[in-house]
Amino acid sequence: MKLVIFPPIETDRLQKVREAAGEMMVVNAQDQTEALREIVDADAFYGRITPELLAAARQLRWVQAPTASLEHYLFDELIHHPCLLSNMRGLYSDVIADHVMGMVLCFARNLHLYVRQQMQAVWAPIGGDDDRVAVSFQVGQSHVTETDRRHLHLADCTMGVVGAGHIGSEVCRRAAAFGMSVLAVDPVCREVPGVVREVWTTRHLPELLERSDFVVITAPHTPETEKMFRREQFQQMKNSAYLINVGRGVIVDLADLTVALQEGEIAGAGLDVLETEPLPPDHPLWRMDNVIITPHVASASPRIAERHLRALCRNIRRFASGEEPLNLVDKSRWF
Numbered sequence: 001m002k003l004v005i006f007p008p009i010e011t012d013r014l015q016k017v018r019e020a021a022g023e024m025m026v027v028n029a030q031d032q033t034e035a036l037r038e039i040v041d042a043d044a045f046y047g048r049i050t051p052e053l054l055a056a057a058r059q060l061r062w063v064q065a066p067t068a069s070l071e072h073y074l075f076d077e078l079i080h081h082p083c084l085l086s087n088m089r090g091l092y093s094d095v096i097a098d099h100v101m102g103m104v105l106c107f108a109r110n111l112h113l114y115v116r117q118q119m120q121a122v123w124a125p126i127g128g129d130d131d132r133v134a135v136s137f138q139v140g141q142s143h144v145t146e147t148d149r150r151h152l153h154l155a156d157c158t159m160g161v162v163g164a165g166h167i168g169s170e171v172c173r174r175a176a177a178f179g180m181s182v183l184a185v186d187p188v189c190r191e192v193p194g195v196v197r198e199v200w201t202t203r204h205l206p207e208l209l210e211r212s213d214f215v216v217i218t219a220p221h222t223p224e225t226e227k228m229f230r231r232e233q234f235q236q237m238k239n240s241a242y243l244i245n246v247g248r249g250v251i252v253d254l255a256d257l258t259v260a261l262q263e264g265e266i267a268g269a270g271l272d273v274l275e276t277e278p279l280p281p282d283h284p285l286w287r288m289d290n291v292i293i294t295p296h297v298a299s300a301s302p303r304i305a306e307r308h309l310r311a312l313c314r315n316i317r318r319f320a321s322g323e324e325p326l327n328l329v330d331k332s333r334w335f
Contacts, residue, residue: 001320002027004042006035006053013309017046020313024320044319046312051077062319064312068092069248070334071221079331086315086327089335090166091307092299096246097170099298100216101178103270104159107214107242108152112292126150152213155179160212162228163219163247164189164199165335171216172196183208187224209236214244221248222334229253234260242268246298249273258284261291272298 003021005014006029018026027042029035039045039057046064054060060083065073068089078085106112110126117124124130127147159175161168164186172182172192184192184199185208191199200208202224209215215237219225229243229252237243243266245252254275260266268290276283277296285291315325329335 001025001043002038002041003044003046003316003319004029004035004038006032006039006045006047009047016309016313017316020316020320022317022320024316044316046316048073049078051075054078054081062086062325064315064325066308069220070329071248074331074334084325085329085331086325087329088308088311089327091304091311092301093166093170095301095304096167096218096298097174099272099294100171100218100244100246100270101174103244103292104154104175104178104214104242106292107268107270108154108157110151113289116289157181157213158183158211159214159216160184160208162205162208162215162217163225164192164196165218165220167246168192168216168218169195171218175214180214183211205233206236209233209241210238212241213238214242217243217245217247217251219247219251220335221250224333225251227251227253229257231256231260234265237266239265240267242266242270244270245274246272249275249277261285261288268292270294272296 001024003024004027005017008028008030009017014026014028027038029038035053036056039053039060042057042060044062044064045053045060047066049063054077060081062084063078065085065087067073068087068091070087113126125147127145127150129145129147155178158181161171161182161184164172164184168184168186169192172184172195175182176195182196184196185202185205186199187202189199191197217229219228225248227250234256243257252275257269261269262284270292272294273296279285279293285293315327318325
């Protein structure tokens with residue numbers, strides 16, 4: 001058997017791959033010409049496959065994508081080719097879920113606003129109750145103040161997760177650990193064990209939007225999810241609710257989201273991915289104090305590289321020994 005890698009990988013990674021491949025030949029193609037020549041009789045491929053490379057293959061049975069997302073990887077010939085395709089899903093789940101909860105906590109505790117005030121050396125409770133702490137020390141807190149109301153109690157909140165796959169499931173678990181009620185919709189998953197007894201089908205999205213205080217998008221980019229969130233969906237949300245998107249930017253129509261925020265149809269948004277990246281400097285979202293923007297870094301972690309190599313080598317070992325690779329995808333559905 002033969003595995004072709006292109007673009008080529010570094011020497012230290014290549015050594016681990018060769019160890020995993022055992023007796024299977026590994027070709028670390030240095031350029032397109034070598035890749036085209038070697039893929040003719042290859043059984044497996046890792047890297048960035050193209051229509052030209054696929055057309056040259058005569059016995060290709062398995063392709064390993066280097067990424068979890070596939071919207072920029074798939075093309076018609078690959079979708080209809082009989083080869084198996086696996087991706088790198090599952091490597092980032094806990095990391096991205098942590099990023100989500102960071103945004104949730106910022107909005108719940110107004111941390112995004114307090115950081116802005118700190119830069120101006122302003123001591124001012126959100127809600128305006130400047131003497132709240134002093135009064136409480138003297139006689140104890142006897143009533144709910146405006147500042148109290150402006151700081152959410154997470155155990156009173158409901159999180160709705162759109163996409164209950166690897167990432168979405170981790171988000172659900174973390175939200176539940178904070179005492180939040182959790183709802184989820186997904187086209188395939190029907191349960192998040194120990195957290196969500198019944199994951200709804202996506203036709204229940206309107207109900208999820210109506211009931212949630214935080215709506216978190218963790219779905220992949222597929223033909224079905226592109227522009228899933230438009231003005232209609234924002235109007236179905238509570239005007240006190242927050243949208244958080246760590247899935248794909250094209251799931252949320254950027255113009256409609258901007259209008260929804262400007263019109264107060266939702267309370268705010270935490271965005272790690274946007275329909276236009278990078279977001280233009282003159283875009284109004286930059287100047288909204290109820291918006292948190294991070295530059296597509298929710299998956300950043302010092303652990304990802306080691307996980308990536310481990311997952312790659314695991315699948316190579318499985319293929320070399322005649323086992324089916326893990327993380328197989330339905331090419332027609334992009335996940």
